Amino acid sequence: MKVNLDQDKCVASGQCVVAAMEVFDQRDEDGIAVLLNDSPPADQADDVRHAATVCPALAITVEE
Amino acid sequence: MVSVAGPSSVLVVGASAAGLCTAEALRRKGYTGRLTVLGDEPHLPYDRPPLSKQVLSGAWTPDRARLRTEDALAGLDAEFLLADPAIGLDPATRTVRTASGRTLRGEVVVVATGARPRELPGQAGLAGVHVLRTLDDALALRAGMAGSSRLVVVGDGVLGAEVAATARTLGLDVTLTGPRPAPMAGTLGPLVANLLAEVHAEHGVRLRMGGRVAALAGQDGTVTGVRLEDGEVLPADIVVVAIGADPATGWLGGSGLPLDDGLVCDSRCRAAEGIYAVGDVARRHDERLGGLVRLENRTNAAEQARVVAANILGADLSYSPVPxxxxxxxxxxxxxxxxxxxxxxxxxxxxxxxxxxxxxxxxxxxxxxxxxxxxxxxxxxxxxxxxxxxxxxTDRTSRSVLTPTAVPGGDDAPDLRSGHRAGRPPVLSHGPGGGLPVRPAS
Missing domain, CATH: 3.30.390.30 (FAD/NAD-linked reductase, C-terminal dimerisation domain)
Known part of the structure; x- marks a missing residue:
């Protein structure tokens, strides 16, 4: 799995961190999401797909 | 992805976030049966939160609000039937009739028809009066604002406040009116709502709070203002009515399904055998809160869809999210x-x-x-x-009250026709439930 995060689209909701905190974090100053690992292991894959689904800004895309 | 047992066919009625996410979650969980998504609008699935912000302001072209690319939708292997509203459902045979005369059957039917904005009396025949729920609504409002100078927003919920901010940013003369003392006071409480009022006032939004609307004023079929109950008339050449939304269950009248401020479901989001509800239209039993809850927000649509899809495929998950x-x-x-x-x-x-x-x-x-x-x-x-x-x-005795929505048309403003609040609070008790929102395994 390859994860892409478009920080220009991000609205800092933090929903991705709630869904997959091993893979996403937020910047302290403005809450914009940061990708910690763009190739997460298989046991985190479902959480990452869920993060992409609940992102209100559609800023996360996943290539399987 | 491993293929899983499930129904032979799933018919999703509603092609917005909740319906689309349900279809996607079914496929992601390995469902390989027939999948049909029926939508009343002509557009491919799009996102509603940007409508009152980036689409209305023009910062985004409408296609940027699309929820998925055409390639992604094609990859779903689902049949999308658009621009064809559902007009009836027979729960016994799970047959849906549509406005164009189609008869569609699903072994499982998912009701995801969302909500419809409320209107003021006399609104329908008056040019220059807008609601905001759909993409077409947003584009019509944007076009209307381009030729207008004085906008009155009726409704002090989140949608009314967002529209006022966007319109003011575009340079219109904007008045916001509603029965509460400050914008979003019914959602945020006085401390934060008063700060929000300050922000609006600093940007030049005229606030006429604490009054009720008596009627729309018009001349020759075009709106000229909004008359308040105290007699004051707020002059306008364009008006946005943002006084909340009702769940879109009109088409289920006569179906025998339980309708009460939404399609009433159990904690599994199931309204009847083989019939589920998801998104704004679903009023489900919340085990944690011990009452019926309906949420109108974007995140709920995606999260609830995941649980509904799992339950369709044989799981037995309750749904009790953190809104x-x-x-x-x-x-x-x-x-x-x-x-x-x-x-x-x-x-x-x-x-x-x-x-x-x-x-x-x-x-x-x-x-x-x-x-x-x-x-x-x-x-x-x-x-x-x-x-x-x-x-x-996670505390089993926790109690709470509901917040409303951040979705166009899904506002928490009062129903000015009947005087009661939209999104009525659920009956809450110290329920026996508990636990976090259930995260289904894939």
Missing amino acids: YFWTDQFAAKLQIHGTLPTHADADVTVVDGDLAGRRFVARYSHAGRVTGVLGWNMPKQTRLRRQELLETH
């Missing part, structure tokens, strides 16, 4: 996790930052329990504070 919504107005970005009690004895404490700096996190408690956190331009810290909410959320 989340956000709103952007001028430079203020607000994020709300959980529910915010707004009554007088609610405890609102600023726990990070400060109000004067307009960068803070507020914690809302009631009866000694944290029920929600609100962030104002402090997103990461707000999300971290969500943890305190979870600690309460």
Whole structure:
């Protein structure tokens, strides 16, 4: 799995961190999401797909 | 992906976020049967939150609000039937009739028809009066604003406040009116709503709060203003009515399904054998809160869809989410996790930052329990504070009240026709439930 995060689209909701905190974090100053690992292991894959689904800004895309 | 057992066919009625996410979750979980998505609008699935912000302002072209690319939709292997509203459902045979005369059957039917904006009496025949729920609504309003100078927004909920901010940013003369003392006071409580009122006033939005609308004023079939009950007329050449939304269940009348401020479901989001509801239209039993709850927000659509899809495929999951919504107005970005009690004895404490700096996190408690956190331009810290909410959320005796929505048309403003509030609070009791929102395994 390859994860892409478009920080220009991000609205800092933090929903991705709630869904997959091993893979996403937020910047302290403005809450914009940061990708910690763009190739997460298989046991985190479902959480990452869920993060992409609940992102209100559609800023996360996943290539399987 | 491993193929899983499931129904031979699933018919999803509704092609917006909740319906689309249900279809996607079914496929992601390995469902290989027939999948049909029926939508009443002509557009491919799009996102509603940007309509009152980026689409209305023109910062985004409409296609940027699309939920998925055409390639992604094609990859779903689902049949999309658009521009064809459902007009009836026979629960016994799970047959849906449509406006164009189609008869569609699903072994499972998912009701995801959303909500419809309320209107004021006399609104229908008057040019220059708008609601905002759909993409077409947003484009019509944007076009209308381009040729107008004085806008009155009726409704002090999140949608009305967002529209006022967007229109003011575009340079219109904007008046916002509603029965509460400040914009979003019914959602945020007085402390934060008063700060929001300051922000609007500083940007030149005229606030006429605490009054009720008597009627729309018009001449020759075109709106000329909004008359308040105290006799004052707010002059306007364009009016936005944002007084809340009703769940779109009209087409289910006569079906025998339980309808009461939404399609009533059990804690599994099931309304009847083989019939599920998801998104704004679903009023489900919440095991944690011990009452019926209907949420109108974007995140709920995606999260509930995941549970509904799992249950369709044989899981037995209850759904009891931590509600989340956000709103952007001028430079203020607000994020709300959980529910915010707004009554007088609610405890609102600023726990990070400060109000004067307009960068803070507020914690809302009631009866000694944290029920929600609100962030104002402090997103990461707000999300971290969500943890305190979870600690309460898992408490089996927690109580809460509902916050409404951040979706166009899904507003919390009062129903001016009948005088009661939209999104009526659920009957809450110290329920036997508990636990976090269930995260189904894939």
